[in-house]
Structures are given as structure tokens and as C-alpha cells.
Amino acid sequence: MTRLLIPVALLALAGCSPAADPDALASVAVVDATCRPTLNGRDVTGCYVTLTASRDDRLVSVAAPLAATAQVHEMKIEDGMMKMAELKDGLALPAGEAVSLQPGGDHIMLMGLTQPLTAGQKVPLAFTFEHAQPVQVRARVAQPPVAGAGAEHAGH
Numbered sequence: 001m002t003r004l005l006i007p008v009a010l011l012a013l014a015g016c017s018p019a020a021d022p023d024a025l026a027s028v029a030v031v032d033a034t035c036r037p038t039l040n041g042r043d044v045t046g047c048y049v050t051l052t053a054s055r056d057d058r059l060v061s062v063a064a065p066l067a068a069t070a071q072v073h074e075m076k077i078e079d080g081m082m083k084m085a086e087l088k089d090g091l092a093l094p095a096g097e098a099v100s101l102q103p104g105g106d107h108i109m110l111m112g113l114t115q116p117l118t119a120g121q122k123v124p125l126a127f128t129f130e131h132a133q134p135v136q137v138r139a140r141v142a143q144p145p146v147a148g149a150g151a152e153h154a155g156h
Contacts, residue, residue: 025054025055026053026054026055026057026129026131026132026133027053027054027132027133028051028052028053028054028057028059028093028127028129028132028135029051029052030049030050030051030127030135030137031049031050031052032048032049032050033047033048033049033125033137033138033139033140034047034048034049034139034140034141034142034144035047035048035110035117035123035125035139035140035141036117036141036142036143036144037116037117037118037119037141037142037143038113038116038117038118040116043111043112043113044109044110044111044112044113045109045110045113045117046103046107046108046109046110047062047064047101047107047108047109047110047123047125047139048100048101048102048103048107048108048144049100049101049108049125049137049139050098050099050100050101051091051093051098051099051100051101051127052093052096052097052098052099053093053094053095053096053097053099053129053132054095054096054132055095055131056092056093056094056095057093057095057129057130057131057132058089058090058091058092058093058129058130058131059072059090059091059093059127059128059129060090060128060129060130061090061127061128062108062125062126062127062128063125063126063128064110064123064124064125064126065124066110066113066114066115066117066123066124067110067111067112067113067114068111068112068113068114069109069110069111069112070108070109070110070111070125071086071087071108071109071111072086072087072090072091072101072106072107072108073085073086073087073106073107073108073109074087074105074106075104075105075106075107084109086109087106090130091106093129102144103144103145108125110123117141118141119141119142119143120140120141120142121140121141122138122139122140122141123138123139123140123141124136124137124138124139125137125138125139
């Protein structure tokens with residue numbers, strides 16, 4: 001009887017291990033987080049970051065204590081015009097592929113800022129993913145390098 005209980009107990013414990021839950025192994029690296037300084041009199045700004053997921057995942061939301069609202073936005077040219085809109089279903093993060101949110105492309109919008117953002121400051125951002133555990137970072141406030149199509153319109 002004892003011989004039978006040991007394998008059953010080991011199988012039961014294996015079912016409770018983190019390896020049994022694929023989401024427990026999911027992670028997203030969040031690097032190079034930067035938010036633009038705010039323009040005088042404005043309470044909005046853009047933030048940029050590079051995300052790399054260990055498995056297929058999705059950025060579901062972003063939160064910032066200094067902003068009433070934080071949204072993931074896409075920029076695209078439609079009918080010859082640059083348009084910006086919230087990605088309501090989040091941002092796809094293919095496994096192992098660095099996804100850069102940058103000026104002129106997908107980015108994070110902070111709206112309803114409670115204070116102006118000035119160069120050198122640090123801004124807390126919290127990222128929520130479909131599978132990976134949430135990640136919190138402190139984004140530096142600085143002018144990001146200009147990159148991507150339409151970057152000349154990315155002054156937010």
C-alpha cells in the first residue's frame with residue numbers, strides 16, 4: 001500500500017507545481033521606458049517602451065498614478081491622413097519578438113496628468129498582460145529619439 005501512495009502523492013504534487021500552469025512561466029521584459037516632457041499648459045504626453053514576451057502574449061493595459069487615463073494607441077495612415085486610436089483589444093506580443101512602442105508608431109498616451117512632466121523626472125508605469133505577471137517600471141522623462149513614419153507628428 002505504501003508503494004502505491006508514494007507515486008500517487010508525487011503525481012498530485014506535480015499537478016500543483018508552477019510548471020503545470022503555463023501562465024506562471026510567462027514573462028515580459030519591459031525596457032527603455034521613456035515619457036516625453038509635457039508642453040506648457042498640456043496635460044497629455046506620449047510614452048515609449050520596448051516589450052519582449054517569453055511566449056505569445058498581449059499588453060492589455062497600462063496604468064500611471066500621475067494620469068487619469070493611460071491608453072495603448074496605434075498610429076496609422078488612413079486615406080492619406082495620420083490617425084491615432086486606442087487599441088481596445090490590447091497590443092499583440094509575439095513570443096521572443098521585441099515590440100517597440102515609439103514616436104510615429106504605437107505608443108502609450110497619458111491623459112489627465114496631475115502635474116507637468118519635466119526632463120530628468122521618473123514616472124511609474126504599470127503594465128498588465130494577458131498571461132504574464134504585471135510589470136512595474138519607472139520611465140525616465142526625456143525627449144525620445146525620432147523614429148518611425150509620421151514621427152514629425154508625434155509631439156504628444
